Amino acid sequence: MGVVTQAEQDAAAESAAAAWLALLAAAGRGTAVAGTAEPAPPEAAGWLCRDADGGWQMRPSLPQAARDLVSLYLPLCTDDADGWVVGHLGQSLDGCIATHGGDSCFVTGPDNILHLHRMRALCHAVIVGAGTVVNDDPRLTTRLVPGPSPVRVVLDPRGRLATEHRLFQDEAAPTLLCTAEHAQPTTPPGAAGLLALPTDDDTGLRLDALVTALAARGLTRLFVEGGGVTVSRFLAAGLLSRLQIAVAPLLIGQGRPGLSLPRTERLADALRLAPRIFRMGADMLYDLDLSPADGGCTDGAEMAAGALADAGGVLMRVL
Ligand SMILES: NC(=O)c1ccc[n+]([C@@H]2O[C@H](COP(=O)([O-])OP(=O)(O)OC[C@H]3O[C@@H](n4cnc5c(N)ncnc54)[C@H](OP(=O)(O)O)[C@@H]3O)[C@@H](O)[C@H]2O)c1
Numbered sequence: 001m002g003v004v005t006q007a008e009q010d011a012a013a014e015s016a017a018a019a020w021l022a023l024l025a026a027a028g029r030g031t032a033v034a035g036t037a038e039p040a041p042p043e044a045a046g047w048l049c050r051d052a053d054g055g056w057q058m059r060p061s062l063p064q065a066a067r068d069l070v071s072l073y074l075p076l077c078t079d080d081a082d083g084w085v086v087g088h089l090g091q092s093l094d095g096c097i098a099t100h101g102g103d104s105c106f107v108t109g110p111d112n113i114l115h116l117h118r119m120r121a122l123c124h125a126v127i128v129g130a131g132t133v134v135n136d137d138p139r140l141t142t143r144l145v146p147g148p149s150p151v152r153v154v155l156d157p158r159g160r161l162a163t164e165h166r167l168f169q170d171e172a173a174p175t176l177l178c179t180a181e182h183a184q185p186t187t188p189p190g191a192a193g194l195l196a197l198p199t200d201d202d203t204g205l206r207l208d209a210l211v212t213a214l215a216a217r218g219l220t221r222l223f224v225e226g227g228g229v230t231v232s233r234f235l236a237a238g239l240l241s242r243l244q245i246a247v248a249p250l251l252i253g254q255g256r257p258g259l260s261l262p263r264t265e266r267l268a269d270a271l272r273l274a275p276r277i278f279r280m281g282a283d284m285l286y287d288l289d290l291s292p293a294d295g296g297c298t299d300g301a302e303m304a305a306g307a308l309a310d311a312g313g314v315l316m317r318v319l
Contacts, residue, residue: 012065019066020118022047024147026056026077027122027221048074072115072278072287075242076122076221083220085211087231088119088244089258090283096255097228102135104227104256111280112246114144116225119244121147123223125176125214129230130156133165140225141172149173151219154192155230157205163189178210207237232260235290243273243288246280 024030026048047066051057056077058070076084090108091097098104106113120126121142132138133154141149152167152175159179161168167175168190175192179185180199188194195213198206214222224234234240245258264270278285 012063015063015066016069019047019062019069021146023070023073023077024121026074029121029147068278072276072285073118073122075289083124083215083222084241085222085224085234085239086119086123086242086244087224087234087240088116088246089226089228089231090116090246090248091258092248092250092252092255094251094253094255095258096252097226097258098135098256099252100255102131102256104136107250107252108246108248108283109281112248112283112285115246115280115285117142117144118147119223119225120150121145123150123221124219125151125153125222127153127155127210127222127224127230129227130154130158130161131229132225132227133161133167135227137166139166139170139172150223151176151217153178153195153210153214153222155205155210157183157197157199159183159185161189165189168192178205180205203233203237207234207239211239228256228258228260231258235259236261241289241291243286243290245286245288246283247286248283 021030046059047062047070048056049059056074058067058074062070076086078084089097090104090106090112092107097107120140126140128138128140133156140152149172152173154161154167154175155178157178157180159177161177163169168177171191175190176195177185177189177192178195178197181196182199184194184196195210197209197213200206211222214220224231224240231240231243235243273288273290276287276289278287
């Protein structure tokens with residue numbers, strides 16, 4: 001592979017930036033782009049066109065950088081009212097999302113962090129567990145990309161979080177604190193709203209009730225950004241339509257686990273998934289479609305058939 005010149009890098013960045021604006025518009029999230037009153041229609045720049053079913057598809061002959069971006073995000077730019085729930089974790093090669101003490105800044109590199117901000121821009125609501133708020137004090141906004149910040153949803157069944165956390169105070173986006181019905185605080189923390197959820201003994205907060213309650217507020221595209229406990233519970237509840245795992249070339253050693261699922265005795269019973277794989281700098285993003293309509297799973301032979309091609313771009317779809 002030849003040396004990439006500065007001019008080629010600039011052209012790739014420019015086409016990716018333009019493709020991103022088209023994707024935002026296709027997702028109906030373009031209104032906050034760059035101060036424009038009316039978002040440009042997704043077709044305007046020639047990046048996307050309508051397919052026979054009225055959905056969006058990529059135009060042929062896009063520059064590679066735009067192509068990679070469009071193929072990753074286009075499945076999330078749907079017009080359907082059903083929406084989606086995507087879980088994401090950034091983990092080390094040894095399966096940890098943070099050190100034992102909770103340090104997770106940063107497991108994955110800048111390209112994956114940019115991806116997180118893009119996912120926030122595409123979703124209606126971003127969901128995190130109380131452990132993430134305690135350790136990271138995140139803002140969960142779209143500071144790095146054009147696009148609106150989503151509603152921020154925090155799962156805090158016992159109402160244990162302090163009101164000082166940034167997302168309760170900064171008013172950068174609407175924020176909802178979800179507690180168990182029996183633990184409902186009398187006053188919401190900072191500017192947050194309260195959402196009381198039913199519980200069950202095994203899994204804690206009823207996540208199906210959460211998804212229904214958010215849908216009733218028009219929030220149907222949900223991004224579950226962590227941590228491991230929260231994403232695992234969404235996965236175990238069968239509520240994820242996609243799972244995204246970014247693997248960084250990092251060994252943490254006895255850190256906080258990523259996915260933690262019930263035990264499987266026989267490998268034949270394990271869930272084997274058909275991935276799309278995207279390169280993000282030094283990290284690899286596994287994008288796994290879990291929706292039953294697409295079959296989600298495959299067998300080992302099919303998996304082996306997908307060869308990992310030589311990755312030339314910043315972000316590249318392989319399968
Ligand atoms: N690398 C990454 O992708 C990434 C992303 C986010 C966070 N992190 C790191 O991961 C660590 C936090 O992850 P974590 O797995 O320990 O915690 P977490 O998933 O952020 O939060 C777990 C807590 O959230 C509450 N919760 C979540 N789902 C619930 C449900 N269905 N029912 C009831 N309660 C629920 C519970 O609170 P209670 O404990 O009060 O019961 C639970 O203990 C931090 O170190 C953070 O820095 C890494």
